[in-house]
Amino acid sequence: MIYRALKEADIRIISALPETWLVHLIRMADDDPEMTLVRLAKEEEGVGVSTGAHLAGVKSAMLMQNHGFLAAVNGIVSCGQLYRIPLLMLISQRGSFGERDPWQCEGGGVTEHVLEALRIPFDRLEAPDHVGKRILKAQTLAHASSRPVALLLCRDLMWEDS
């Protein structure tokens, strides 16, 4: 339903770099003839791609892990924010409550602080009942404010703990 909401928000280009939780979403974008999936080598590139797409009148979004968001920070600040791009970032929030992989935890600990420091408004997607609404509201805010907006994809929504 995340994918459906993105399409309803008129997103036609998705830039992504795979991580475990995002695999299904990326595959849906890949299989959809109406969607252009840009496979990135590094997440920061996706900020440039979205800037160019928006300049040319096409709405786009980014799918990345929170460590990927950290890798993209200069692009977000000196391109996304400088040019006032309504960049919609869907960020999988690894390293938070329930995380079992030790290497994810540093990133999980700083993601929200970095978003706040950069004054990027963010909300959480935690359960199916609010996914559609929150994605549309994020897109609305991004366009009203002409600034990047983030949605944290949380563990309860994205991952089945066995």
Place this chain on the structure above:
Amino acid sequence: MTRLDALQAIYPELERSVVVTIMGAVAAELQSIGHRPNFFYLLHAMGLASSVGLGIALARPELPVVVLDGDGSLLMNLGTLVTVAGMAPKNYLHVVLEGKTYDTSGGQPTPNEGKVDFAGLARAAGYVRAETADDEAGLHQALSELVKADGPALLCVRVNSMWAMGSLPGRAARDIYDSVAAALATS
């Protein structure tokens, strides 16, 4: 050939394309030759000119896109060569003005300056064509061949990097953005 000479030689090709420049000397010198509504100058975000160009090329596949990049900028986002090759936009020409220095900060050399084969890197990454030009004759020749065929193509132009003239685009980033977006909406 100076970078300004190279930009003047390329300029007729730019008139019919959507152009994205990296910040610094390239933007200043292009603007000094003559600003056009289809020129988008990046003021910062070094490395991202090629990515912005890719976004435009994918959104508007019927418009030719020319990226005016620098070697220092390309080095910051070298993976772009693979990303662009992977998306294979036919309407994409990636020009790298290899001045071998970081001009905006005063002319310090780029790493391994003069020994990097950028056209070779592009070809190895999967660009359809890549050429290197060392002088104006070579530049005209390479450019006329590259624009005839589908991209993505890379043209590395070796230039004397002295910052010849012009000042950085003085308008605010958002003004540059708005004027180009308006031009694209009507083209």
